[in-house]
Amino acid sequence: MSKKKHPTYFKGDADKEYNIESMRKYVRDKQELDKLLEKLVSPYLSKGSPQVLDAACGVGHLEYHFAPQFPNAHFTGIDQTRYLIEEAKNITAEMPNTEFFVGDIYTLGETHPKQFDITYCWKTFSWIPAYEDAMRGVVAATKSHLFVNGLFYEGEIDYEIKVREHTKEAGADDFNVYFNIYSLPRFKRFCTELGAKKIHEYDFEIGIDLPRGNIDHVGTYTIKLENGKRMQMSGAVPMPWKILHIEL
Numbered sequence: 001m002s003k004k005k006h007p008t009y010f011k012g013d014a015d016k017e018y019n020i021e022s023m024r025k026y027v028r029d030k031q032e033l034d035k036l037l038e039k040l041v042s043p044y045l046s047k048g049s050p051q052v053l054d055a056a057c058g059v060g061h062l063e064y065h066f067a068p069q070f071p072n073a074h075f076t077g078i079d080q081t082r083y084l085i086e087e088a089k090n091i092t093a094e095m096p097n098t099e100f101f102v103g104d105i106y107t108l109g110e111t112h113p114k115q116f117d118i119t120y121c122w123k124t125f126s127w128i129p130a131y132e133d134a135m136r137g138v139v140a141a142t143k144s145h146l147f148v149n150g151l152f153y154e155g156e157i158d159y160e161i162k163v164r165e166h167t168k169e170a171g172a173d174d175f176n177v178y179f180n181i182y183s184l185p186r187f188k189r190f191c192t193e194l195g196a197k198k199i200h201e202y203d204f205e206i207g208i209d210l211p212r213g214n215i216d217h218v219g220t221y222t223i224k225l226e227n228g229k230r231m232q233m234s235g236a237v238p239m240p241w242k243i244l245h246i247e248l
Contacts, residue, residue, distance in 0.1 A: 006104065006106045006133060010080075010081045010084075010170070011170055011176075013083065014168070014169040014170040015168050015169050015170050016083055018168070019081075019083075019084070020059065020083065020084070020087050022219075023058045023059040023061060023084070023087075024059060024061075024087075026058075026059075026061035027059065027061045027064050027091055030065055032204075032206050032207065032208060033123075033149070033204055033206075033241065034061070034062060034065065034122075036202070036204060036243060037062070037120060037122060037147060037149075037243065038065065038066065040147060040202065040243065040245060041066075041118065041120060041145075041147055042069075042070075044117075044118050044144075044145050045066065045069075045070040045073045045118065046070060046072075048072070049072045049073065049074070050072075050073050050074075050117040050118050051073075051074055051076070051115060051116045051117050051118075052066075052073050052074065052075045052076065052116060052117065052118045052119070052120075053076050053077075053078065053108075053112070053115075053116040053118070053119040053120075053138075053141060053142070054075065054076070054077040054078070054119075054120055054121075054122070055078055055105045055108065055119055055120070055121040055124070055137075055138045055141070056078070056079055056080075056105055056121055056122075056124040057077030057078060057079045057084075057085075057088060057100065058079060058084050058088070059084050059087040059088050059091055060077050060087075060088030060089075060091055060092050060098070060100060061091070062120070062122065063075045063077055063088070063092050063095065063098045064091050064092055064095075067092060067095040067097050067098050068095065070097075071097055072097075073097060074097050074098075074099075075097060075098045075099075076098075076099055076100070076101070076116070077098070077099070077100040077101070078100070078101050078102075078103035078104075078105065078108070079100075079102065079103070080102065080103065080104050080105075081102075082102050085100045085101065085102050088100045104137075105121065105124070105134050105137045105138055106133050106134055106136075106137045107137060108137040108138060108140055108141035109136065109137055109139075109140025109141060111141075112141045113140060113141065114140070114141065114142070114143050115141055115143075116141055116142050116143060117142075117143050117144050117145065118142070118144065118145045118146075118147075119138050119141060119142040119145070119146045119147070120146070120147040120148070121134075121138050121146070121147075121148045122147075122148075122149060123149065123150075124148075124150075125148060125149075125150040125180075125182070126150040126151040126178065126179060126180045126181065126182065127177060127178050127179070127180070128178060128180075129160075129178060129180075130180075131150070131180075131182060131187070131190075132190065135148075135190065135191070135194065136194065139191075139194045139195065139196075139246075139248065142248055143248065144247065144248055145245065145246070145247060145248070146245075146246040146247075146248060147243065147244070147245050147246070148243075148244050148246065149204070149241060149242065149243045149244070150180075150182060150187075150241075150242065151179065151180065151181040151182065151239055151240055151241065151242075152181065152182055152183070152184040152187065152240060152241075152242040153181050153182070153183055153184060153240065154184055154185075155183060155185075156183050156185060156186060157183055158180070158181070158182050158183050158186070159180060159181040159182075160178070160180055161178060161179040161180055161181065161237055162175040162177075162178055163175060163176065163177045163178065163179055163218060163235065163237075164176060165177070165216065165217055165218060166216070167216045167217070168217070177218065179218070179234060179235075179237045179239075181240065184201075184242060187244075188201075188244075191244070191246050195248055196246045196247065196248060197247045197248060198246075198247040199244055199245070199246050199247075200244065200245040200246075200247075201242060201243075201244055202242065202243040202244070202245070203241070203242065203243075204241035204242070204243060205229060205230070206222060206230050206232055207230075208222075208230075209222050209230065210222045210232070215235075217235075218234045218235045218237075219234060219235075220232055220233070220234050220239070221233055221234075
């Protein structure tokens with residue numbers, strides 16, 4: 001019986017330089033969302049010598065910010081895109097408590113069973129076709145604390161949103177990215193089925209204005225709501241962020 005084939009987020013080298021540069025900005029300027037993760041995960045990174053996994057790490061921008069602050073922690077980044085891993089190694093070359101590998105979050109239970117004290121999987125689940133198999137992978141690799149985020153709706157509705165950026169190489173022939181919004185109660189029940197003991201839920205309300213960029217590319221910007229708060233948008237899609245701290 002053949003194994004289930006899981007999706008590849010970046011196909012080959014299509015839009016390689018654009019993808020790398022779009023992630024480098026997270027190294028240069030720490031995002032508001034990343035600041036919230038830092039606040040939530042810091043108490044656990046500072047205890048002992050934890051083994052930490054960044055699942056779907058991109059260019060390793062979180063390790064760039066976290067590793068110098070927590071020298072007793074060891075950070076491992078895994079991503080399926082080789083050129084992102086190469087960039088992550090370059091960015092963190094002077095940080096001895098980091099390492100990066102080409103790997104697949106879907107098979108973490110096979111390659112790294114219960115190896116990591118802390119895992120964060122950041123800006124991933126809403127950008128893949130479905131979250132279930134990916135969640136199984138990161139839970140199987142994690143001993144104690146798992147931090148995830150994504151776009152969530154309070155009711156019993158999932159939204160599958162497929163995006164095709166016609167001006168990008170990857171979008172020339174097909175849809176090239178997802179912006180899925182998942183039912184929060186269903187997601188939390190699924191985590192409980194996987195063994196979650198406690199689930200802590202956090203809203204994210206951005207406190208700064210973000211200008212709109214190239215309207216032909218997805219990219220985060222903010223709009224003001226009637227109540228004075230800001231909503232993050234990406235193209236035409238609203239971004240109702242939630243952060244979950246899952247205790248295993």
